[in-house]
Each structure stands twice: as C-alpha cells, then as structure tokens.
Amino acid sequence: MGLARFAIRKVSAAMLTIFVIICVNFIIFRIVPGDPVRMMFRDPRVGAEKIQEMYRKFGLSGSLGEQFGAYLRELFLRGDLGFSFARRAPVLEVIVERIPQTLMLILTALIIAVILGTMLGALAGWRTGTKFDSIIITVSLAFYSIPTFIMGIIMLVIFGLMLGLFPMSGMSTIGADLTGWAHVKDVLWHMFLPVGAIVVWYIGEYIIVTRNSMQDVLDQDYIISARAKGIKESAILRRHALRNAILPVVTITGVNVAFAVGGVIEAETVFNWPGVGRLLYDSVMGRDYPVLQGLFLIFAVALVVANLVVDLIYGYIDPRIKVGGGQ
Amino acid sequence: MPRLISVLRSTRKSLKLLLTHRMGVVGVVIFVILAIIVIFGPLMRTVDPIRTGLPENILVPPSAKFWFGTDDLGRDIWSQAILGARIALLVGFLAAIATVAVGTLIGLISGYFGGKIDEVLMRIVDFFMMLPYLPLMIVLAAVLGPSIWNVILVVSITYWPFTARVIRSQVLSLKERAFVESSKSVGASDSLLIFGEIMPNVVPLMFAEAVLMVTWAIYAEAVLAFLGLGDPMTISWGMMLNFAMGSGVMTMAPWWVIPPIVFICATILAFTFLGTAVSDILKPGYREARGL
Numbered sequence: 188m189g190l191a192r193f194a195i196r197k198v199s200a201a202m203l204t205i206f207v208i209i210c211v212n213f214i215i216f217r218i219v220p221g222d223p224v225r226m227m228f229r230d231p232r233v234g235a236e237k238i239q240e241m242y243r244k245f246g247l248s249g250s251l252g253e254q255f256g257a258y259l260r261e262l263f264l265r266g267d268l269g270f271s272f273a274r275r276a277p278v279l280e281v282i283v284e285r286i287p288q289t290l291m292l293i294l295t296a297l298i299i300a301v302i303l304g305t306m307l308g309a310l311a312g313w314r315t316g317t318k319f320d321s322i323i324i325t326v327s328l329a330f331y332s333i334p335t336f337i338m339g340i341i342m343l344v345i346f347g348l349m350l351g352l353f354p355m356s357g358m359s360t361i362g363a364d365l366t367g368w369a370h371v372k373d374v375l376w377h378m379f380l381p382v383g384a385i386v387v388w389y390i391g392e393y394i395i396v397t398r399n400s401m402q403d404v405l406d407q408d409y410i411i412s413a414r415a416k417g418i419k420e421s422a423i424l425r426r427h428a429l430r431n432a433i434l435p436v437v438t439i440t441g442v443n444v445a446f447a448v449g450g451v452i453e454a455e456t457v458f459n460w461p462g463v464g465r466l467l468y469d470s471v472m473g474r475d476y477p478v479l480q481g482l483f484l485i486f487a488v489a490l491v492v493a494n495l496v497v498d499l500i501y502g503y504i505d506p507r508i509k510v511g512g513g514q
Numbered sequence: 515m516p517r518l519i520s521v522l523r524s525t526r527k528s529l530k531l532l533l534t535h536r537m538g539v540v541g542v543v544i545f546v547i548l549a550i551i552v553i554f555g556p557l558m559r560t561v562d563p564i565r566t567g568l569p570e571n572i573l574v575p576p577s578a579k580f581w582f583g584t585d586d587l588g589r590d591i592w593s594q595a596i597l598g599a600r601i602a603l604l605v606g607f608l609a610a611i612a613t614v615a616v617g618t619l620i621g622l623i624s625g626y627f628g629g630k631i632d633e634v635l636m637r638i639v640d641f642f643m644m645l646p647y648l649p650l651m652i653v654l655a656a657v658l659g660p661s662i663w664n665v666i667l668v669v670s671i672t673y674w675p676f677t678a679r680v681i682r683s684q685v686l687s688l689k690e691r692a693f694v695e696s697s698k699s700v701g702a703s704d705s706l707l708i709f710g711e712i713m714p715n716v717v718p719l720m721f722a723e724a725v726l727m728v729t730w731a732i733y734a735e736a737v738l739a740f741l742g743l744g745d746p747m748t749i750s751w752g753m754m755l756n757f758a759m760g761s762g763v764m765t766m767a768p769w770w771v772i773p774p775i776v777f778i779c780a781t782i783l784a785f786t787f788l789g790t791a792v793s794d795i796l797k798p799g800y801r802e803a804r805g806l
Binding site for chain 2: 204207208215216218328329332333334336337340341344348349355448449452453456457467468471472474476479480482483486487489490491494
C-alpha cells in the first residue's frame with residue numbers, strides 16, 4: 188500500500204507545482220512595460236472586432252483578478268493558450284506542430300550520447316590512469332563546459348562552411364520536394380550537425396559518470412573473484428563490470444531533462460531547426476508574447492511531468508519506498 | 515571579528531594553494547590575461563566598437579590594419595572582442611555576487627532557524643530549481659527588456675536557489691558545533707550568531723559558489739545576447755555572434771565568429787578549471803596529501 192500512497196503524494200505535489208507555474212506564468216507576462224493588452228495585440232493588421240472578441244474572451248479589460256480568472260478558465264476548460272496574431276493561429280496549435288521535430292532531435296541525441304558515452308566511459312574506467320583515460324576525461328570536461336550554441340557555431344563553421352559536408356540550416360532541402368527514402372535521407376543529413384552539437388555536450392557527463400561508476404565496480408569482490416578464477420578480461424568487462432556500471436546512467440538520464448531543454452533550444456536556434464526551441468527564438472524576436480507565454484508553460488509542465496515519471500519509476504524500483512511508504 | 519580575519523588569512527592561503535593545482539594554474543593564467551584585457555582594453559589599439567565604419571572597410575579579412583578583420587558594418591572585430599571582455603566579466607562578476615549574496619542569505623536563514631521557515635524557503639527553492647532555466651531566463655529577459663542590468667537580474671533570479679541549497683546544508687552542520695552552542699549559551703542574538711559566528715565559516719564555500727556562478731553568468735550573458743536579448747548598444751561576445759548569425763553574410767566572413775568563440779570558450783574553461791581547483795582544495799586532506 189506504501190507505493191500507492193507514495194504515488195498519490197508525488198502526483199499531488201506535481202499538480203501543486205504546475206498550478207504555481209501557471210500563476211507565475213500569468214504574473215511574468217504582466218511585468219511587460221506598458222499596457223499588457225496593447226503589447227499582446229499590437230499587430231496593426233488585427234481588426235477592431237477581433238480585438239474586442241479577444242478582450243471579452245480573455246477578460247483583458249477587467250481587473251487583474253478577473254484577468255487571472257479568465258486565463259484559468261480558458262486554460263482548464265478549453266485548453267486554450269491564447270492566439271498568436273503574428274502567426275494567425277491558436278498558440279496551442281503553433282506549439283504542438285513543432286513538438287515532433289524537437290523530440291526527434293532530443294531522442295536521437297540522447298540515444299547516441301548514452302551508447303557512445305557509456306562505452307567510452309567504461310573503457311576509460313577500465314583503463315584508469317592510462318593515457319587514453321586522461322585524454323578522454325580532459326576532453327569530456329572541456330566539451331561539457333562549452334555551451335551548445337557555441338559548439339553549434341563551431342560545427343557550422345567547420346563542417347558546413349569550410350568543408351561543405353552538411354547543410355547549415357533547416358530540416359530538409361528547400362524546393363527539392365523529395366519523397367520516401369530520399370526524403371528520410373535528406374532529413375537525416377540535415378539532422379547531423381544539430382544532433383552532433385547536442386551529443387557533444389550530453390556525452391561528457393555520461394562519460395564521466397560511467398567512468399567513476401566503473402572504477403567503483405572494479406573494486407567489488409565479484410570482479411576480483413572473477414579475475415581470480417581466470418576469466419578472460421574482455422568477458423569480465425562485458426558480463427560483470429559493464430552491466431553494474433551502467434546503473435547510474437539510468438539515474439542521470441532522468442535528472443538531465445532540465446538541462447536537455449536548454450541544449451535543444453540553443454541547437455535549434457543555431458541550425459534553424461523547426462522545433463519548439465527555434466519557435467521560442469522566433470517568438471522572442473517577433474515579441475510574440477502569447478506564444479512565449481504558452482511555450483514557457485509547456486516547457487515547465489513537461490519538466491514537472493518528466494521529474495514525476497522518474498520519481499515514480501524510482502518508487503517502483505526502490506524497495507524501501509514500497510515497504511516503508513516513503514517516510 | 516578575529517574569526518573573520520583568520521578566515522580571510524586562510525582564504526589567501528587557499529589562493530596560494532590554487533597554484534599547486536594543475537587546473538588552477540591554467541585558470542589563473544587565463545584569468546590574469548583577461549584581467550589585463552579588461553583593464554588596459556582601451557589602450558590596446560581599440561576603436562569605438564559600435565560606430566559604423568567606412569563603406570570600403572566592410573567585411574575586410576584580417577590584415578595589418580584590422581587584426582581580426584571587420585564586420586558587415588565595417589566595424590573593427592578586434593575592438594569588439596577586446597572591449598567585449600568588459601561586458602562578459604562585468605556581468606559575470608556582478609551577477610555572481612548578487613546570486614551568491616541572495617543565495618547565502620536565504621541559506622543562512624533557512625539553515626539557522628529551521629522549522630517552518632526552513633520548510634517554506636526550501637519549497638520555494640525546490641520550485642525554482644524545477645523550472646527550465648533557459649526558457650525562464652529568456653522569458654524574463656524578453657519581458658524586462660534589453661539591458662545588461664536586466665541580464666544580471668535574470669541570472670540572479672534563476673540561479674540563487676542553487677547557492678541557497680549548498681549554503682543551507684553547510685549551516686545545518688555548523689550550527690551544531692561547540693562554538694555556536696557556547697555563544698548561544700552566553701546570550702548572543704540570532705543576527706550575531708548568523709553573521710558573526712556562522713557566516714565567516716561559510717566564506718570559503720561562498721567563494722567556491724561564486725566561481726561557479728561566474729561561469730554560469732558568463733554563459734547566460736552570452737546565450738541571451740546571442741538570442742537577441744542583450745543590449746544592442748553594448749557589444750559583448752554573445753552579441754557579436756548574434757550579429758554574425760543574423761547578418762546573413764557569415765558564410766563570407768568566417769573570421770567574424772572565431773574571436774568571440776575563442777574568448778567565450780577560454781573564459782568559461784578558465785572559470786570551470788578554477789572552480790574544479792577550488793573545490794578540490796577545499797576537500798579535507800588536499801593539503802596533507804601534498805605536504806602543505
């Protein structure tokens with residue numbers, strides 16, 4: 188029963204956090220200097236009757252309390268995040284159509300970083316103190332501290348500009364109208380640099396964590412006894428050490444979501460990748476406040492949900508929570 | 515007060531210790547170079563980095579006249595890069611000081627008083643740490659408007675919880691120590707205990723946090739300026755990259771982006787190395803291992 192109570196507590200805490208985020212999100216966009224109504228609907232192309240309709244719908248002519256009430260009502264009853272005049276579409280629609288492209292980048296980068304990072308980290312930990320180890324560690328620390336947008340521009344200049352190996356912007360060749368396999372290849376080709384910039388940044392942490400975990404594992408009795416039995420080194424690495432050393436990798440993958448968001452926004456901006464990160468940049472440039480407000484809400488809620496999922500998985504795995512009710 | 519002086523003395527000793535750490539040395543060397551650039555920048559063959567140049571000086575490759583070439587408005591990139599160091603370090607240091615000051619105050623109060631106050635403050639800290647930091651900074655910078663003071667404010671709002679957390683856990687263990695107990699028993703007030711007895715003992719930790727915050731603040735300034743949220747009248751390295759990417763002619767002038775990239779990377783690496791060195795030195799047993 189402990190697990191159920193643990194889950195209920197975590198879910199209600201997450202819901203409370205989301206509610207506070209909604210409040211904060213409402214308040215932040217009231218800091219905008221000048222009349223918030225004007226700032227949100229200042230596009231001259233918008234007709235007077237449309238503005239009146241929006242005023243009514245969002246209660247923007249009323250007091251701050253009424254405005255907040257209207258904001259909550261639209262959000263919860265209709266799932267309405269407002270209307271982007273710059274894009275002439277509902278905010279939710281504008282954001283949702285960008286999400287798949289962003290997930291494509293994050294997931295690809297994550298998979299590559301996890302696989303390569305654990306392999307390199309395990310090898311470095313296996314050969315602690317060697318030249319290979321010290322090079323790997325220094326390079327990962329350096330890569331990990333360089334911001335993704337800087338790494339993106341470096342890759343853009345070297346591989347896009349100087350070597351001309353990869354396209355420098357967008358998701359597919361403009362005007363090529365490719366279909367089927369040719370289109371897939373075209374997209375993969377465009378993905379290479381943005382994914383590369385994110386991977387370079389993710390991978391450092393995976394390498395360092397796996398390496399340290401590998402060093403801990405190698406001191407364990409079962410490895411020493413396996414060695415004593417005369418089992419081949421490569422077999423020890425594969426069958427005994429690696430399997431135990433990758434456990435912390437699972438942990439950091441969950442914790443890293445918050446930082447992942449930052450890297451993706453930077454990479455999408457540099458490479459003009461049509462995802463939510465580039466949408467954020469374009470909305471900042473166009474001062475499209477309704478989209479900006481919607482994006483912040485989506486990012487924050489996504490993080491809360493991701494953290495909740497990680498917590499629940501932990502609760503399921505960790506026997507102490509199952510038995511003790513998580514006290 | 516004598517305790518504060520002794521802490522300062524040990525801080526100076528820690529600075530000497532930095533030079534026994536390999537990463538510390540690299541960090542100190544780059545830092546000294548940056549300090550020279552910041553102080554003597556105007557004397558280093560620099561011109562006004564904002565004023566548009568002559569038409570014939572547009573996109574000139576590096577030459578004897580323009581060491582790092584010029585941008586699409588004929589402005590000297592060498593001057594922009596050298597004078598940009600001032601913005602990066604100004605924002606970096608002021609934001610770090612503001613962040614560590616706020617974070618330390620909250621951490622001291624939370625850790626010292628405990629109970630309900632601690633619970634409420636830590637809830638707020640948890641909430642802030644849960645927010646996506648980059649979208650938060652972008653949204654705040656967008657609504658506050660472009661200025662380096664707003665960048666400093668945004669950085670402090672985003673990062674203070676991290677310092678508060680670290681300081682609080684240190685205070686929790688400090689307040690159980692004998693010297694705090696003995697001052698308490700002779701009737702010292704809460705504020706004297708917090709600022710006179712406990713705070714001097716978290717100074718080394720505040721220093722380590724400040725180094726980390728400088729790194730984050732320099733990154734934050736660069737990324738916000740790059741995303742077009744900096745003050746266009748103050749040219750920083752991030753702003754140079756923003757101009758280059760936005761100019762549409764970056765493909766014709768690769769020399770344009772190299773100086774800001776090198777400066778940003780060198781600065782961030784220097785403070786990362788310094789941070790690693792400082793936290794290594796603060797670990798118990800570091801001096802003993804080196805016979806110091």
